[in-house]
Amino acid sequence: MPSYTVYLEQLPGMLEAWAKDHAVYVPVQTEPGFYDYAPWREDVEIAWEFDVAYNSPKRFLMPPKEELIAFDAEKYTAKATFEAPAQMVFGVHPYDVRAIAQLDQIMESGAPDQYYLRRRENTVIMALDPLRVSETAFWSTMGAGECDLGFDLYWTKIGPAAFLVRVGSARGEELLMAAGKPVKASTSERDAACRAQEAVRRVADRRGLRFPWQEVPAVLDRSWNSGLWRERSEMCLGCGSCNVVCPTCYCFDVREEMDLSMKSGTRYRTWDACMLSSFALIAGGHNFREKALERYRHRYFRKGKYIHDMVGELGCVGCGRCVRACTARIANPMEVYNALWEETR
Amino acid sequence: MSRKNFSPYVPRPATLVRKERLSDLVTLFEFAPDNGRPLAHKPGQFIQVSVFGVGEAPFSISSFPDPGNHHFEIAVRKTGTVTNALHALKEGDKAAIRGPYGSFFPIQEFVGKDTIFIAGGLGYIPLRSLLRYQLRHRDEFGRIILLVGTRNPSERIFVDRLEELAKRPDVEVHETVDVPDKDWKGNVGVVTTLLPKLTFDPDNTYVAMVGPPVMYRFVIGGCQELGISPRRIYVSLERKMKCGLGKCGHCQINGINACIDGPVFRYTDIESLQEAL
Numbered sequence: 001m002p003s004y005t006v007y008l009e010q011l012p013g014m015l016e017a018w019a020k021d022h023a024v025y026v027p028v029q030t031e032p033g034f035y036d037y038a039p040w041r042e043d044v045e046i047a048w049e050f051d052v053a054y055n056s057p058k059r060f061l062m063p064p065k066e067e068l069i070a071f072d073a074e075k076y077t078a079k080a081t082f083e084a085p086a087q088m089v090f091g092v093h094p095y096d097v098r099a100i101a102q103l104d105q106i107m108e109s110g111a112p113d114q115y116y117l118r119r120r121e122n123t124v125i126m127a128l129d130p131l132r133v134s135e136t137a138f139w140s141t142m143g144a145g146e147c148d149l150g151f152d153l154y155w156t157k158i159g160p161a162a163f164l165v166r167v168g169s170a171r172g173e174e175l176l177m178a179a180g181k182p183v184k185a186s187t188s189e190r191d192a193a194c195r196a197q198e199a200v201r202r203v204a205d206r207r208g209l210r211f212p213w214q215e216v217p218a219v220l221d222r223s224w225n226s227g228l229w230r231e232r233s234e235m236c237l238g239c240g241s242c243n244v245v246c247p248t249c250y251c252f253d254v255r256e257e258m259d260l261s262m263k264s265g266t267r268y269r270t271w272d273a274c275m276l277s278s279f280a281l282i283a284g285g286h287n288f289r290e291k292a293l294e295r296y297r298h299r300y301f302r303k304g305k306y307i308h309d310m311v312g313e314l315g316c317v318g319c320g321r322c323v324r325a326c327t328a329r330i331a332n333p334m335e336v337y338n339a340l341w342e343e344t345r
Numbered sequence: 346m347s348r349k350n351f352s353p354y355v356p357r358p359a360t361l362v363r364k365e366r367l368s369d370l371v372t373l374f375e376f377a378p379d380n381g382r383p384l385a386h387k388p389g390q391f392i393q394v395s396v397f398g399v400g401e402a403p404f405s406i407s408s409f410p411d412p413g414n415h416h417f418e419i420a421v422r423k424t425g426t427v428t429n430a431l432h433a434l435k436e437g438d439k440a441a442i443r444g445p446y447g448s449f450f451p452i453q454e455f456v457g458k459d460t461i462f463i464a465g466g467l468g469y470i471p472l473r474s475l476l477r478y479q480l481r482h483r484d485e486f487g488r489i490i491l492l493v494g495t496r497n498p499s500e501r502i503f504v505d506r507l508e509e510l511a512k513r514p515d516v517e518v519h520e521t522v523d524v525p526d527k528d529w530k531g532n533v534g535v536v537t538t539l540l541p542k543l544t545f546d547p548d549n550t551y552v553a554m555v556g557p558p559v560m561y562r563f564v565i566g567g568c569q570e571l572g573i574s575p576r577r578i579y580v581s582l583e584r585k586m587k588c589g590l591g592k593c594g595h596c597q598i599n600g601i602n603a604c605i606d607g608p609v610f611r612y613t614d615i616e617s618l619q620e621a622l
Contacts, residue, residue, distance in 0.1 A: 068354040073397035075441040080352030109606065111353055111590040224619055251594030254587055258398045265398055274594060282585045283425030284557060306600030
C-alpha cells in the first residue's frame with residue numbers, strides 16, 4: 001500500500017478541490033467536549049483531536065429517512081427512487097471504518113441492498129487515526145482498533161503539521177494526486193505514524209474487555225438466563241438512543257406518505273430500534289419481545305453473537321457511543337460482556 | 346434492467362377479482378397479478394401486499410401453486426390499518442404485491458407419506474396451500490388428516506370447504522373449538538386434545554402445523570409423545586416481516602430471520618432457539 005506525506009498547509013486546498021464535486025464532511029466541535037461531522041467550509045475548524053463523533057457516520061450511507069419508491073396510487077404503478085450523492089467523509093476513526101466495512105458486508109449479502117450500496121459507492125471514506133480516546137470507548141479490545149479495508153485514504157497525524165497518508169483504493173490515490181502534489185513517505189515518516197498509532201493505542205488499551213473478543217459469542221452462549229439482563233433492563237426506558245447512535249445498528253421500518261394531491265406518494269425507510277417496545281409487535285397485538293429484558297438481551301446477543309455468526313466479527317466496535325447516549329446508564333457492552341464473562345468463566 | 350437499478354421494494358399491481366367472507370373478521374381475497382404471471386410460489390410462502398397510501402403487510406398465500414392459473418388467494422383478518430384498507434377494496438380495485446418470499450413446506454419429502462395438518466385459528470390459511478396441493482396430486486400422498494382448532498364456532502373459517510372435505514373418503518377431518526356455543530355439537534378443547542384420538546403410523550407420518558404462538562409447544566410435545574420424529578414436524582412461524590429480504594431486523598428469531606430462513610421450519614432446526622416457540 002503506497003503512502004505519502006501531506007502537510008497540514010496543503011489540506012485546505014485539497015478539501016477545496018474535493019468539495020467541487022463532493023459534499024465533504026469533517027469532524028467539528030459542536031459543544032465543548034462534543035463532536036460531530038459537519039459540512040466542510042473554508043472557515044470550519046476541523047477538530048483534529050476529536051475523541052468520537054456523537055453521531056456515527058452510518059447516516060451518510062443509510063440516512064435516518066430514505067425514500068425507497070415513488071408510487072402512483074391511481075394507476076397503481078411504482079418506481080424505485082435511488083439517491084446517491086457524491087460525498088466524502090473526512091476523519092473516520094478506524095472503529096467506525098470497521099463498522100462501515102461490516103455494514104458493507106451485510107448489505108451486500110443475500111438480497112443486495114442497492115440503496116445502501118449505491119450511496120456507498122459514491123462515498124469517499126477518509127480514515128483518520130484518533131489522537132484522543134473517548135472516556136467510554138473500548139474499541140482497542142474489540143478487534144476494532146485498526147482497519148485494513150473500507151477506506152480510500154488513511155490519514156495519521158505525524159507531528160504538528162504533517163500526515164502520513166496511506167492509500168486504500170485507486171479512487172483514493174487519484175483524489176490525492178488530483179488535489180495536490182504529495183511526496184512519497186519516507187521510512188522515518190512511516191515509523192512516526194506507527195509510533196503515533198501505538199501511543200494512542202496504549203491509552204485505549206487501558207480499558208476494555210478483560211478477555212479476548214473472540215470469546216464473546218461463547219460467553220453469551222452461557223448467559224441466556226443470567227440475572228444481569230433483569231438487573232440492567234429494569235432501568236431501561238426503552239428510548240432506543242443506544243440504537244440510534246450505534247454505528248452498526250441498521251434495522252429500519254418501512255413507511256409511506258401521500259402527496260397533498262392524494263394521488264401519489266412515497267414509501268421510505270426510517271431507522272428503527274430493537275429497544276422500542278413496538279419493534280416486534282404484530283397486528284393483532286402479539287409482541288414477540290414484550291419485556292424490556294427480552295429487548296435488552298436481544299441487543300447484546302445481536303452485537304455479540306448473531307452478527308458474529310453472520311460476518312465473523314463482533315457487531316460492537318467499542319466506540320462507546322451508546323454508553324454516553326443512554327439516559328438510564330445501562331447501555332454498556334464492555335461492562336455487560338465483562339460481567340457475563342466473570343459470571344460464567 | 347441491470348442489477349444496480351433493481352429494487353425489490355417496487356411492487357407490481359394486482360387486481361382484486363373476488364372477495365369472500367369467511368367469518369366476521371376474516372375475508373378471502375382472490376387477486377390476479379396484472380402482468381398475467383403466476384406467483385410461482387410454494388406452499389407456506391408469503392407475499393407483501395400494499396395498499397398505496399396506507400402501507401404494506403405480509404400475508405401467507407392460501408392458494409396452491411398452479412402453473413395454469415395466475416390468480417392467487419390470501420385470507421386476511423381485519424386487525425390493523427393495511428388489513429382494514431384491504432377489506433375496503435371492491436372487486437376490480439387494485440393492490441400491489443411483491444414476493445413470494447420465504448421458505449416453504451418441502452413437498453417432495455411428503456410424497457408417499459401420511460400428513461397430519463394441524464391448524465390453530467388462522468393457521469389454516471397457509472396450511473391450505475399445502476393441503477390443496479396434496480389434494481390436487483392426491484395419488485402421490487398417503488393419508489391426509491386434518492386437525493382444526495378454533496377459539497369459538499363463530500371464528501371458524503372455510504366452514505363449507507371443511508364440510509365438503511369431511512365427506513371425502515380420502516380425507517380425515519377433525520375439528521374442535523376452545524369455547525363452544527349452544528349450537529356446537531363437535532369436539533371441545535384445544536387442538537392438542539384431538540391428537541390422542543388418532544391412530545396412525547408415526548414412522549410414516551409428517552406433521553405440518555401453523556397456529557398462534559401459544560399453540561406450538563403443546564402440539565409439538567403431543568406429536569412427539571405419539572412417536573412422531575421431530576425431524577418430520579414442520580412449523581410456520583409468524584413474525585413481523587417488514588422488508589421480506591432479511592435486512593430490516595423485525596422478524597428476527599435469535600440470530601435468524603423468519604422472512605428468509607422461515608417462515609416454514611423443520612422443528613429440529615429451531616428447537617434450540619430460545620425465541621422460536
